[in-house]
Amino acid sequence: MKKSLMAVALLGGFASVAQAQTAVQIYGNIDAGFLKQTDKTLQIGKRAANTLGFKGTEDLGNGLTALFQIEMRYEPDTGTVENNTRPLFQGQSRVGLSGDFGMVRLGRGLTPYQEVIGSFEPWHGLTTSLGFYTDISTAGFNSAPLDNGGTGANNNRISNAVFYNSPVVSGFQVNASWATKEAISGGNAVTGIGPGAASYASGAEASANPFSVAATYNNGPAAAMLGYERNAVESKVWSAAGSFSVTPELKLMGTYSHKNDDHINTLRPVTRSWLVGATYAVGPGKVLAGYGQKHIEEAAKTKQLSLGYEYSLSKRTYLYVDASRKKDIVNVATGNLAATPTVNAYDVGVNHSF
Numbered sequence: 001m002k003k004s005l006m007a008v009a010l011l012g013g014f015a016s017v018a019q020a021q022t023a024v025q026i027y028g029n030i031d032a033g034f035l036k037q038t039d040k041t042l043q044i045g046k047r048a049a050n051t052l053g054f055k056g057t058e059d060l061g062n063g064l065t066a067l068f069q070i071e072m073r074y075e076p077d078t079g080t081v082e083n084n085t086r087p088l089f090q091g092q093s094r095v096g097l098s099g100d101f102g103m104v105r106l107g108r109g110l111t112p113y114q115e116v117i118g119s120f121e122p123w124h125g126l127t128t129s130l131g132f133y134t135d136i137s138t139a140g141f142n143s144a145p146l147d148n149g150g151t152g153a154n155n156n157r158i159s160n161a162v163f164y165n166s167p168v169v170s171g172f173q174v175n176a177s178w179a180t181k182e183a184i185s186g187g188n189a190v191t192g193i194g195p196g197a198a199s200y201a202s203g204a205e206a207s208a209n210p211f212s213v214a215a216t217y218n219n220g221p222a223a224a225m226l227g228y229e230r231n232a233v234e235s236k237v238w239s240a241a242g243s244f245s246v247t248p249e250l251k252l253m254g255t256y257s258h259k260n261d262d263h264i265n266t267l268r269p270v271t272r273s274w275l276v277g278a279t280y281a282v283g284p285g286k287v288l289a290g291y292g293q294k295h296i297e298e299a300a301k302t303k304q305l306s307l308g309y310e311y312s313l314s315k316r317t318y319l320y321v322d323a324s325r326k327k328d329i330v331n332v333a334t335g336n337l338a339a340t341p342t343v344n345a346y347d348v349g350v351n352h353s354f
Contacts, residue, residue, distance in 0.1 A: 024056035032076040033320070033349015037129075039340050044077040047320060047347055048126045051091055060097075067105070068095040086154060094163065103165040111143050111212035112163070112175035113227040113239070114156035120225065120241035120253045122277035122288040123308065123322075130306055130324040130345050132255075132275050136292040139259035139273040140332075141237040143210070143229065145190050146200055158210055171219035181206040181232065190233055193333055194266030198233065206232030207263075221245035234263035249281040255292075268335055270297045275304075285311045288322075299335045300328040321348045 031048040053071035060066055071091030073082035082090055089108070096105030109115075118125020121132040129135070134155070142155040161179035182205070190200040198207065214227035224242040236259070243253035254276045262269035275292030288308035295301045308322040327342040 022056075022058045024054065026052075026054055027354065028052040028071075029351060029353040030076055031349065031351040033347050035345070035347045037345035038343045045347075046076050047128045047130070047322070047349055048351055049082070049091070050074050050076050053091060064097060064099045066095075066097055067103075069093075090154070090157075092157070096163070100167070102167050103163075105163045106161070108157060108159040108161065109163060110156055111158050111161075111210075111229055112165075112177050112214040113212040113229040113237070114138070114143055115175070116214040116216055116225045116227055117239055117241065117255065117257075119223070120243055120255045121275060122253065122279050122290045123306075128322070128347070129326075130308070130322040130347060132277070132290055132292050132304065132306070136273045136275050136294050136302075136304055137255055137257065138239070139237060139257040139271045139294060140296075141229070141231075141235065141257070141259050143212070143231055145231055145233050145235070146204065146206060158212070161210070168218075171217050172215070173218075174213065174215050176213040177211060179210045179232075181209055190264060192264040192266070193268070197264050197266045199264075200233060208232060208234045235259065235261045251279045253277050265332070268297050268299060268332070271295065284313075285309060296330050296332065296335065299330045300337060302326065302328050302330055316354065317350065317352045319348075319350050322346065 028051045029048065030050050031046045032044060033047055034042060035045040036042045051071055051073055053069065055069035056067065058066040070089045070093045072088055073086065073090040074080065075082055081088060092107070092109035094105040094107035094109050096103060117137050118133045121137050123131025123133065125133045127134055143158055144154050147154045158177060158179045160182050161177050163177045164175065166174045189202045192199045208230060210230060210232050212229040214225055217224045222244050226240050228238045230236045237257060239255060239257040241253070241255040243251060245251045256274045257272070259271040260269055271294060273292065273294040275290055277290030280287045286309070288310070291305050293301050293303050304324065304326040306322065306324040308320065310318045310320045312318045324345045325342070329338040329341050329343065330336070331338045
């Protein structure tokens with residue numbers, strides 16, 4: 001009898017919580033396909049990051065809303081957590097408030113700079129190497145160089161941070177984030193290059209508080225952004241980008257980025273990059289095309305040409321095929337061409353969102 005009463009009490013408590021929560025949504029996507037690139041065997045992999053997330057809001061009255069969002073990332077071919085070394089909620093884990101003042105959140109997520117810059121390349125910010133977001137769009141900038149897993153394992157998110165999104169006024173918005181020095185202090189060593197360059201031992205505390213800011217404009221067919229970010233080892237990047245929908249079918253875009261690594265690389269601190277791209281809708285399909293260059297000073301210019309096609313089977317499911325050629329890839333440590341200086345890559349697969 002006591003157990004039954006306890007169960008009823010627990011169920012009543014959960015019901016109260018459910019009623020208080022105005023809206024909770026489960027969402028995500030699964031992307032899987034065949035990938036082949038130079039010097040690697042054919043493999044089953046992904047074009048886009050695979051996500052499973054939960055987000056919710058609660059109306060607190062007087063125009064104030066509480067919100068949360070947690071998002072995990074996983075590998076489609078094995079079902080394991082992404083990269084096997086990343087946090088369970090690698091995508092994000094944030095809680096906050098929104099109102100007339102905008103939105104304030106605490107936790108882990110994409111930096112404002114990284115969240116915006118991906119909108120100005122043809123592969124809409126997907127993490128595939130056949131697109132431009134992970135390298136040329138940002139001039140190779142890493143938002144979390146001391147994070148667990150080392151350089152490149154998590155280059156666009158920050159932990160232990162506060163995030164602010166301003167209200168949108170006449171198409172303009174400003175987003176910013178600031179993180180504590182603990183934000184990226186638990187990972188691999190980052191060793192400087194050149195005389196006087198800083199070095200960071202494994203587990204070292206950041207030498208600066210990372211921060212990021214992005215100003216955006218979106219009005220009708222035109223969009224633009226200006227962003228700046230400094231990471232925990234005092235590397236800096238700024239970017240300017242824009243896009244314009246010439247017709248409902250054709251969208252043009254371009255990005256310029258400038259990175260400075262002088263705190264950890266005194267030999268070749270500056271990297272500049274640019275790209276131009278376009279998307280063109282044809283019936284239920286869309287053609288993607290882009291060309292870009294990245295130039296580490298006193299090194300060869302890395303060039304990338306990419307083409308892609310997406311075919312929508314429904315609003316939530318599409319097929320894709322991509323081809324990319326990247327040549328004169330540079331070894332950052334030496335300034336010489338990499339062991340495999342030219343990489344051709346291809347993929348074909350399916351993406352479903354829910």
